[in-house]
Amino acid sequence: MADIAESLAEKQKEISVSEFFERNRHVLGFDSMPKSLITAVKEGVDNALDACEEAGILPELYVELKKEEDNEYLIVIQDNGPGIVRKNIPKVFGQLLYGSRFHAIRQSRGQQGIGISGVVMYGFLSTGRPARIVSKTKGKSAATEVVLRIDTKKNRAEIIKEDVLLWDEVEHGTRIEVHIKGRLIKGKQSVYEYLRRTAIVNPHTRITYVENGTKYIFERATEILPRSTVEIKPHPYGVELGTLIKMLKSAKNRKVKAFLTDEFSRVSSSVAEEICRKAGVDPSKKPAELTPQEAKSLHRAMNKVRIMAPPSDCLSPIGAPLIKKGLKNVMKEYKPEYYVPPVTREPSVYRGNPFQVEVGIVYGGDLPKDRPVEILRFANRVPLLYQQGACALTHAVERMNWKQYGLEQKGGKGIPSGPAVILIHIASTRVPFTSEAKEAVADIPEILDETTKALKECARHLRLHINKLQKKKKTSEKFVIVRKIIPEIARKSAEITGNPVPPIDRTITSIMGVLWVDDDAKYSKNGYDVSVKVINYTPKRLRIPLYLDIEPEVVESMEPQAERDGRGLRYDLDLQSTEELDIKLRLRLEKGEYSMDIYTDKINPVLVVGADPLPGDWDIEAEKVIVSGAEVSGDE
Amino acid sequence: MSEQSQSEAVKELEKIAEDIYRQIKEGKIPEMKIPVRTKNNIVFDIRHGVWKYGGNFGKRSAKKLDGAYMLLRTLYILDFIKEMIEQRKSSTLREMYYISEGWNEAKFHAQDESNNLVEDLEIVTRYMREDFKLRPEEDGARVIGNITINETNRKGVKKRINCRDDVGDSGYTIPYNVEREKIEFLDVDADFVIAIETGGMFDRLVENGFDEKERAVLVHLKGQPARSTRRFLKRMNEEMGLPVVVFTDGDPWSFRIFASVAYGAIKTAHLSEYLATPTAEFVGITASDILNYDLPTDKLSERDVDALKAELSDPRFQTEFWTSEIKAMLELKKKAEQQALAKYGLDFVTDTYLPEKLSDMGIL
Numbered sequence A: 001m002a003d004i005a006e007s008l009a010e011k012q013k014e015i016s017v018s019e020f021f022e023r024n025r026h027v028l029g030f031d032s033m034p035k036s037l038i039t040a041v042k043e044g045v046d047n048a049l050d051a052c053e054e055a056g057i058l059p060e061l062y063v064e065l066k067k068e069e070d071n072e073y074l075i076v077i078q079d080n081g082p083g084i085v086r087k088n089i090p091k092v093f094g095q096l097l098y099g100s101r102f103h104a105i106r107q108s109r110g111q112q113g114i115g116i117s118g119v120v121m122y123g124f125l126s127t128g129r130p131a132r133i134v135s136k137t138k139g140k141s142a143a144t145e146v147v148l149r150i151d152t153k154k155n156r157a158e159i160i161k162e163d164v165l166l167w168d169e170v171e172h173g174t175r176i177e178v179h180i181k182g183r184l185i186k187g188k189q190s191v192y193e194y195l196r197r198t199a200i201v202n203p204h205t206r207i208t209y210v211e212n213g214t215k216y217i218f219e220r221a222t223e224i225l226p227r228s229t230v231e232i233k234p235h236p237y238g239v240e241l242g243t244l245i246k247m248l249k250s251a252k253n254r255k256v257k258a259f260l261t262d263e264f265s266r267v268s269s270s271v272a273e274e275i276c277r278k279a280g281v282d283p284s285k286k287p288a289e290l291t292p293q294e295a296k297s298l299h300r301a302m303n304k305v306r307i308m309a310p311p312s313d314c315l316s317p318i319g320a321p322l323i324k325k326g327l328k329n330v331m332k333e334y335k336p337e338y339y340v341p342p343v344t345r346e347p348s349v350y351r352g353n354p355f356q357v358e359v360g361i362v363y364g365g366d367l368p369k370d371r372p373v374e375i376l377r378f379a380n381r382v383p384l385l386y387q388q389g390a391c392a393l394t395h396a397v398e399r400m401n402w403k404q405y406g407l408e409q410k411g412g413k414g415i416p417s418g419p420a421v422i423l424i425h426i427a428s429t430r431v432p433f434t435s436e437a438k439e440a441v442a443d444i445p446e447i448l449d450e451t452t453k454a455l456k457e458c459a460r461h462l463r464l465h466i467n468k469l470q471k472k473k474k475t476s477e478k479f480v481i482v483r484k485i486i487p488e489i490a491r492k493s494a495e496i497t498g499n500p501v502p503p504i505d506r507t508i509t510s511i512m513g514v515l516w517v518d519d520d521a522k523y524s525k526n527g528y529d530v531s532v533k534v535i536n537y538t539p540k541r542l543r544i545p546l547y548l549d550i551e552p553e554v555v556e557s558m559e560p561q562a563e564r565d566g567r568g569l570r571y572d573l574d575l576q577s578t579e580e581l582d583i584k585l586r587l588r589l590e591k592g593e594y595s596m597d598i599y600t601d602k603i604n605p606v607l608v609v610g611a612d613p614l615p616g617d618w619d620i621e622a623e624k625v626i627v628s629g630a631e632v633s634g635d636e
Numbered sequence B: 001m002s003e004q005s006q007s008e009a010v011k012e013l014e015k016i017a018e019d020i021y022r023q024i025k026e027g028k029i030p031e032m033k034i035p036v037r038t039k040n041n042i043v044f045d046i047r048h049g050v051w052k053y054g055g056n057f058g059k060r061s062a063k064k065l066d067g068a069y070m071l072l073r074t075l076y077i078l079d080f081i082k083e084m085i086e087q088r089k090s091s092t093l094r095e096m097y098y099i100s101e102g103w104n105e106a107k108f109h110a111q112d113e114s115n116n117l118v119e120d121l122e123i124v125t126r127y128m129r130e131d132f133k134l135r136p137e138e139d140g141a142r143v144i145g146n147i148t149i150n151e152t153n154r155k156g157v158k159k160r161i162n163c164r165d166d167v168g169d170s171g172y173t174i175p176y177n178v179e180r181e182k183i184e185f186l187d188v189d190a191d192f193v194i195a196i197e198t199g200g201m202f203d204r205l206v207e208n209g210f211d212e213k214e215r216a217v218l219v220h221l222k223g224q225p226a227r228s229t230r231r232f233l234k235r236m237n238e239e240m241g242l243p244v245v246v247f248t249d250g251d252p253w254s255f256r257i258f259a260s261v262a263y264g265a266i267k268t269a270h271l272s273e274y275l276a277t278p279t280a281e282f283v284g285i286t287a288s289d290i291l292n293y294d295l296p297t298d299k300l301s302e303r304d305v306d307a308l309k310a311e312l313s314d315p316r317f318q319t320e321f322w323t324s325e326i327k328a329m330l331e332l333k334k335k336a337e338q339q340a341l342a343k344y345g346l347d348f349v350t351d352t353y354l355p356e357k358l359s360d361m362g363i364l
């Protein structure tokens, strides 16, 4: 017996993490040729954006994909981030589970410390070629160049070449070059699509993408960096027993009570006392001296006591204005008729981890009408392209009844169909993915709930819009009746009977009975010519205000003159029954930028077609968002 | 269709325009009332023995887009008719449809629309489209039999025609106007009229000499018969005292052909007393014939089944004979053509089938 045990022990070698992942590379997202390329780009882009944002730099990314041999590509990812100091380069790129974020509780794209080294490893495994890294930190005159591969047995970098080189065109930044086996495809799961979606939720980023010589540029839509996130201490609700024991062992505090208040967020001294009392642990005992039994009851008590939700400044949502900007920036080609006001939910908590859900919907225009809607999923501003069916964000869409919101849905379940795109973003200090490849969000009840609430809130606006369209269609039929047919009927009946043409005002007002507002905009030469027709089809004289929700700054000319009011313009209407007013505006706006809501006040809203009641926040200036020449361009 | 009736028709049409004019002048939304033209609004007129429109009226209002278009078109048609009468011209329904191309907002998008609107005007004014100088296309239904008529031709000359001896194999063609000023019945030497659905069967009866052998007048219906064909049948029945029998295929559509000859068509129920021959009898193929004569059949299509079911709730078919035959056909799930009788030879229809049925009816 002893012999067998010994010979077994001889064979029991330590399996290094690298070796493990070499055998299980699907876990890292390298399970197919097309996917390998996207995963590699994604890991590099995630890191670049994380690094830039942390350093407060507006990201400027360069991504290149070049076919070298059959199914072999060179991938270049370059950023203008803070750079990586020389001694860390081998660890970052050559050692799995090395990262700065694993223990930090704040929102970032990277979570695990395996992303980029996984790419280097897979590149080496699939092509036998090492990776080249060039990095330059601020203030340095030269950059470091390292060529390396991973020794999977030792989980360590094997440096092939290290050098110093001049890299004058950048002040600071990192450039990675890896060779990798893969296949380039088009469509929904392509590198291009990944970058396009990245641009939607990172409107502060400029991305240049060169695919086999073809260059695409995703311009910035804003100069504002996302709010920088604050690192927080773990919340008691989220901590696992093993982690707690480790923390206790290494604690420098003298007393358990102080340990609890110092090492966790939202634990006041009274909360700490309550935890100790519930756990039957002496609050003044030394943390390192707790028995395993005591640690266990402490853990249990921590999850039982009522504790405030974790602070949310560790999260950085995109925010409604930028979601809209980001969507507009990349959806232009479909000329959507409506960008539903995006919804950003208040932060919430699952298992002690703060998270926040955002939803945006784009509707109409050239989007396909009879296909399932497209769902754009994002986690911490990273697009999720795979495993749509396994993702909580999708499940939240599927379990909603969309018919009541104006979209088709067979059997009242599943992904709805119609001319719409639904964007869902979850931001969290720890996104609960279903696997290390970070492709789908796990079905956590709290996350499903919040997502559903956000979807419903957004969908309500969609329904209002669709209702408005239907009402408009009905009334535009009436418009044809009163503008074209009734005058003809009057003329013809007079002609046949040999009478003078009768006045038609009263007939027309009894058919319409509303104040009719209709706006029409045409783009020409760097601006829009807008005409707003207002006709009083009620039987009475109307003296009410009409508001145009447009920044007065973009108005080049208007006829007649309006008053500035709240965040836009105001006309004081005075129209007799059947009298009309034609308003002409010239707006300095980019193509696709036009959208102008029209409001009325002091009139029963059912008597108005084509304008909404004045919203309560009319007098509050809209959040200022800087507009730049946002354009997606592709050229050879 | 005298000058007088035409000018009275114009007066009636003007009344419609005056009504619309008055409504606008009073600030109302113009509308027009028209009887509902579906099987749910036909009632039996005991005095004439035919089915006519009942008292349900529908409103055609300018409040709705469709209604507004219809009112405008109505006015354009009125104007057009007035002008034709003034200029002593006439046009076909199809010509009017094409002329409406120039009516801007009022133009029609299909000829059915304009035909229907003319029928509406007939109903509202109680005049016929001939009074409006509108006529259908010549449809060329044919007659063969020993009946002699006087037709006033387009030069105003009366022509005496015997519909057996003075015509070729295709017979005498019924013109669209069969009123007295155009056609007079002079003499007849026959015992009954047989109206036949299909051209093939009409030719079979001609070839077999059925008209002479059984002393019959043969009339080809050409599917759903035109007004003039139905009017011609009715006049032969009323003025010459000839019984009429209708010989059709055995399917729901053929039953409707019979109903329109005998009881009046739903589309023209306002003219039923003028077009329908209430004493007409059915000698067409029935479900019982399919069984009794073991005829070759086709399966009822879904549309056939729906049509049969609709007939069960059509007031015109509420007789014992029809309800039992329709139900039998639904059960059988089969239909048959009249030419299926050829299974037993080309002479079977004239030697056996018709003589058997007609003597059952007491006609032979």
Ligand SMILES: Nc1ncnc2c1ncn2[C@@H]1O[C@H](COP(=O)(O)OP(=O)(O)OP(=O)(O)O)[C@@H](O)[C@H]1O
Residues within 6 Å of the ligand: A043, A046, A047, A048, A051, A079, A081, A082, A083, A084, A092, A098, A099, A100, A101, A102, A109, A110, A111, A112, A113, A114, A115, A116, A117, A118, A174
């Ligand atoms: N372009 C870069 N510029 C600056 N620092 C970088 C860059 N890329 C990586 N790093 C650093 O290297 C660390 C390891 O990166 P890696 O992608 O392996 O893990 P991660 O991003 O922390 O987590 P994940 O496995 O989820 O991607 C990062 O945490 C970051 O500190």
Ligand SMILES: [Mg+2]
Residues within 6 Å of the ligand: A043, A046, A047, A109, A110, A111, A113, A114, A115, A116
């Ligand atoms: Mg990473």
